[in-house]
Amino acid sequence: MEYKFTEIEKKWQDNWKNNHTYKVSNLSDKPKYYVLDMFPYPSGAGLHVGHPLGYIASDIYSRYKRLKGFNVLHPMGFDSFGLPAEQYAIETGQHPATTTNNNIATFKAQLDKIGFCYDWDREVRTSDAAYYKWTQWIFLEIFNSYFDTKQNKAIPIAALEKQFANEGNINQPNENITGFSADEWNSFDFKKQQEILMEYRLAFSKYGEVNWCEVLGTVLANDEVVNGVSERGGHPVVKKKMRQWYLRITKYADRLLEGLETVDFSDSMKEMQRNWIGKSVGAEIVFPLSNSPRRGEDLAPAGSSSSQIKEESVPGSGYAKYTVDNVMNFENAKANRKIPTEAEAIMWNALRSRNIGHKFRRQHPIENYIIDFICLDVWLVIEIDGGYHNKPEQKNADEIRDTRLKELGFTILRFTNEEIIGNLDNALKTIQDKADEIKQSAAEKRAAVRGSSPLQGEAGVRVYTTRPDTIFGVDFMVLAPELNLVQQIKSAEQTKAVDEYIAYVKSRSDVDRMAEKKITGCFTGAYAVNPFDGREIPIYISEYVLAGYGTGAIMAVPCGDERDFKFAQHFNIPITNIIGSYFNGEVANATKEATLENSGFLNGMQMMDASELVLQKLEEQGIGKRKVNYRMRDAGFSRQRYWGEPFPIIWSDGVAIPLDADELPLELPHVDKYGPGPEGEGPLANITEWVSVPLPEGKGNSYQFPQPSGWGKRETSTMPGYAGSSWYFLRYMDPQNADTFCNRKASDYWNQVDLYIGGTEHAVGHLLYSRLWTKVLFDLGHIGYEEPFKKLLNQGMIQGSSRRIVRYTLLLKEETKEEFRELNLYFSLGVFSQFFSPKSKAEQFNKIQNDYLSKIFPYSKYQVEENIPSTLHVDVRYVNGVELEIENFRKWKPEFESAILICEDDSVNMPFSNDLKNSSKFICDPLTEKMSKRYFNTVDPADLCDQFGADTFRMYEMFLGPVEASKPWDTKGIEGVHRFLRKLWRLFFDEIKGPIWTAAAPSPFERAGGEATNAELKILHKTIKKIEEDTERFSFNTAVSTFMICVNELSDIKCHKKEILENVLILLTPYAPHIAEELWSQLNNSGSILDASYPVFENKYVTESSKEYPISINGKVRANINLALDIDQTKVEEIVLANETIQKWLEGKAPKKIIYVRNKMINVVV
RNA sequence: ACCCGGGUGGUGGAACUGGUAGACACGCAGGACUUAAAAUCCUGUUCGCUGUAAGGCGAGUGACGGUUCAAUUCCGUUCCCGGGUACCA
Secondary structure (H helix, E strand, O other), rough: OOOOOHHHHHHHHHHHHHHHHHHOOOOOOOEEEEEEEEEOOOOOOOOOOHHHHHHHHHHHHHHHHHHHHOOEEOOOOOOOOOHHHHHHHHHHHHOOOHHHHHHHHHHHHHHHHOOOOHHHOOOOEEEOHHHHHHHHHHHHHOOOEEEOOOOOEEEEEHHHHHHHHHOOHHHHHHHOOOHHHHHHHHHHHHHHHHHHHOOOOOEEEEEEEEEEEEOEEEEHHHHHEOOEEEOOOOOOOOEEEEEEEEEEHHHHHHHHHHHHHHEEEOOHHHHHHHHHHOOOEEEEEEEEEHHHHEEEEEEEEOOHHHHHHHHHHOOOOOOOOOOEOHHHHHHHHHHHHHHHOOHHHHHHHHHHHOOOOOOOEEEEEEEOOEEEEEOOOEEHHHHHHHEHOOHHHHHHHHHHHHHHHHHHHHHHEEHHHHHHHHHHHHHHHHHHHHHHHHHHHHHHHHHHHOOOOOOOOOOOOEEEOOOOOHHHHEEEEEEEEHHHHHHHHHOOOOOOHHHHHHHHHHHOOHHHHHHHHOOOOOEEEEEEEEEOOOEEEEEEEEOOOOOOOOEEEEEOOOOEEEHHHHHHHHHHHHHHHHOOHOOOOOOOOOOOOEEOOOOOHEEEEEEEHHHHHHHHHHOOOOOEEEEEEEEOOOEOOEOOOOOOOOEEEEEEEEEEEEEEHOOOOOOOOOOOOOOHHHHHHHHHHHHHHHHHHEEEOOOOHHHOOOOOOOOEEOOOOOOOOOHHOOHHHHHHHOOOOOOOOOOOHHHHHHHOEEEEEEOOOHHHHHHHHHHHHHHHHHHOOOOOOOOEEEEEOOOOOEEEEEEEEEEEEEEEEOOOOOOOOEEEEEOOOHHHHHHHHHOOOOHHHHHHHHHHHHHHOOOOOEEEEEEEEEEEEEEEEHHHOOEHHHHHHHHHOOHOOOOEEEOOOEEEEEEOOOOOOOOOEEEEEEEEEOHHHHOOOOHHHHHHHHOOOOOOOOOHHHHOOOOOEEEEHHHHHHHHHHHHHHHHHHHEEEEEEEOOEOOOOOOOOEEEEOOOOOOHHHHHHHHHHHHHHHHHOOHHHHHHHHHHHHHHHHHHHHEEEOOOOOHHHHHHHOOOHHHHHHHHHOOOOOOHHHHHHOOOOHHHOOOOOEEEEEEEOOOOEEEEEEEEEOOHHHHHHHHHHHOOOHHHHHOOOOOEEEEEOOOEEEEEEE
């Protein structure tokens, strides 16, 4: 009886199906275990050998857990909404639903061939209305929630409305909404209220930028844009603002970070998510623009005045200080604030409480002076003089002080105590007028200089930095070119250059900007002022600063940042070294360890400490603040496409009205054309009768809209690919439920996914979104846990092994004739690399002519006019290793039928040629690349199952290497695994004799001289232990080799005993289920082997009492000695030193030390 | 450019917490069985030197250096390959 895998596998796959062997119940006394695969997108190409890697791993683990007594949920489904089906529809006119269903059928057939233990009754398809009904429902749950900053969780939006009606938004501040009181809220009309609520909703709509291609009339994804033009057709692409839906994932940034602590993902996976969220703690600092009255006249140029400033600004050489000079002075100022004079107190009170339109500080240090009151916006100083100011020496001092302050550019107003106390209003009026006047004239001056509009709002550049300690090393600033501020500050002289640069940046796609390595940028002509030392800092724009991150502006510290350093070099900006010897002038050093130099009040401080001090000072002086920044932005949640979930939203007068739950699902309507709608909307926008609908009962109709009809327009975009996949793991628990997305009992029972297996490509997208959805559902009380996946195992990518050959297309001319003819030559790898690629064209022509053409055309003489090299991929099916199967290759395509092949030994192989037939090899060029149809390097798992059987295929995929590792596919080793299964079979059956297994009991267990004597039991238990350990740690490749060792050893001792073999079969079931079932039933067992109980390892069968120790001298093994395991150090030393070989190596010297590690080794140190 | 992986025989890989490097396979070579083939079985297979042989000696886990009685494993520098990415301040 031989191993007929085709029959066996068919038999058992039918058997499992008919007996519902893999049916899983939600009711069980067993502990549960949930194993999940990332479900596939059913592409038209079908499965290739890379897909099942993770599926096999999860199948093995599921079966293993089932044997171990768990109720295991191991479902499979299809992520069936998506762009490829729609593209295909556009090209062929076939409905995506049709192609999708066909593809799913193919996938299922392929999967079933491999023998997975899925409960297909639980299959989900995200494109089924019964499924996406609940995707829409969850979307509405998210839409109808807001993130409560106090409770740090999602709360139904109704609670927020109530809160607004009672107390305004005082407790729920929002950076896009100005504060309002309860009364104000109640006075807002419905539309205004809805606009405000939209700023709080977790799913919200706003205008966002998309890639717009005018010619195609459609919106493109980032990767459909290449070099600023559309990938298809090469049409120009511009940024366009469109209404988009978003999920407010940024609100969950901290909880998504914290959640990582509670899950078992690989460190690199967690790192990727952390990087994506990108939390950083730093400072936001305002650098005032250098627009003080003092500099009103020299605002514009980068010319002489700025170089003059620079000389003045050399650190340590008495450079100008406009604000705090040193710690002591600032401490004094602070102390003064606590003991104001009566007049000062009155003034401070008035300046603070009366709205005079200018902000003042009191007791503010400037250089060595302490100013009573100062307005930093307009550089206005107010001094209140007590009686002692009349003394001559004080008057003199005041004059010096005033001169210096005026020199610095301040305007000074002096009041006496009496003027304040007696006529406060008058004094305030004077101050206000003066301040207004300065502001006005400054604006006029700027306008005059630039011919552009004056600055708006705060005159400063807000930067975000994670290194406030380096603030004295700021030598320039860089703004993102698209910031509005750039337009306000650019100088007249630089306007042209700036505008040109911005135009250049706009013409570039995001991808280009990212990939750019060379330094580009442009000076704006404007300067900012370092708030701590008053240095003037030139402001540049450059594409390496992104508008979307932080404030879109950076303070550049070239001595400490590589990019800043290169930028400074490129633009010849002098570099201030604040880190002493850490900076060598050649390369930036981002150290955090340096002691600061050239850093004003930070001199001599450690960088770590300096950060904190700078932060304190920034906050005290109100020119900066601590800021936690996230890199992550809110997740775009709509696509202008057809094949996705429609939004259950109707727009009316700019207000998004949600459908009621009982109106779901909102089914995707049929369309005839898949092209874009007007204005680049999705195809749905073309179906006017679908788009235009009456507003839901009791909703829009009851609101007083200007539209009398109560009609609205449906949202015409659809949800993105990740919508359905964000919660599918829940639906598997209760897949047919028509009343809820997942019964709470079911989700409580199955709880988190215990093991999730999939590729790293979903590291940040899918995994982050499903974690978000889970958290929202948890917050709203729909499920009982907030992390979906307890453990994540990443499978590596299986790459294709491509085979290429070099082709020369020759242009030939027969000597006596005029016309040309074309001829293709194909070169074996060695010939090409030895004789061709290194040689000159002339030499190549020569060789071709003399060595080949003379053989190919023995009767005519040709001249080589040109040779055009190219490479082509050969279908890997026609290549054996690297050797081309020439006959098969000729049959592949008509064009190769008469191909002329130059073989490895430089001989010419061509058909129909008697004198040139030979056995020479033709070698192809091997290459590892993505597995893809166009490289002819895909391998269909179904083919391998047909050829070797599913069990062989499963074990071979595992045997290839660790699941986590990426590796190129190579079919050639599969024979070994197949041989192993046949060898296993032969433990039970002989080809001629038939069954040879026996019911004989294993020989009785004995111990002789401390050794277990029963070889069969020893082999079995050794195997049990190793298989269990390896399976538990997902080391499936070593488990396969353990099985091989086990079968080899059992064969060696000719063990055919049922009692031993049965246990081996149970161990093997997860890996090779078909053969295990078959042999199990052949041994007269009833029922599925999956319901057998897993063998229990017993140590007594494998314990040994002695070990063959390697003895090394100075780390080199010189001898082996068998020693009892319980022997002690003294005894060991005795025996070892008595050993002849050791004696020889010691050469009479006394050992320094003898290291004895029990059960490992012994090392003698000489 | 940055981040994360990874470099071990002809090949895929093993060596789990530092303890005999190369398990298990593929391939290759030789042999047995066979009229022959397939299938199966046996032997050998890191490299170099040496020996008739058993064996012996030396080198060896990308490279260089360090820690240690002992390093594929830990540390530092460096080169190469793969994957990811949003130039994230």
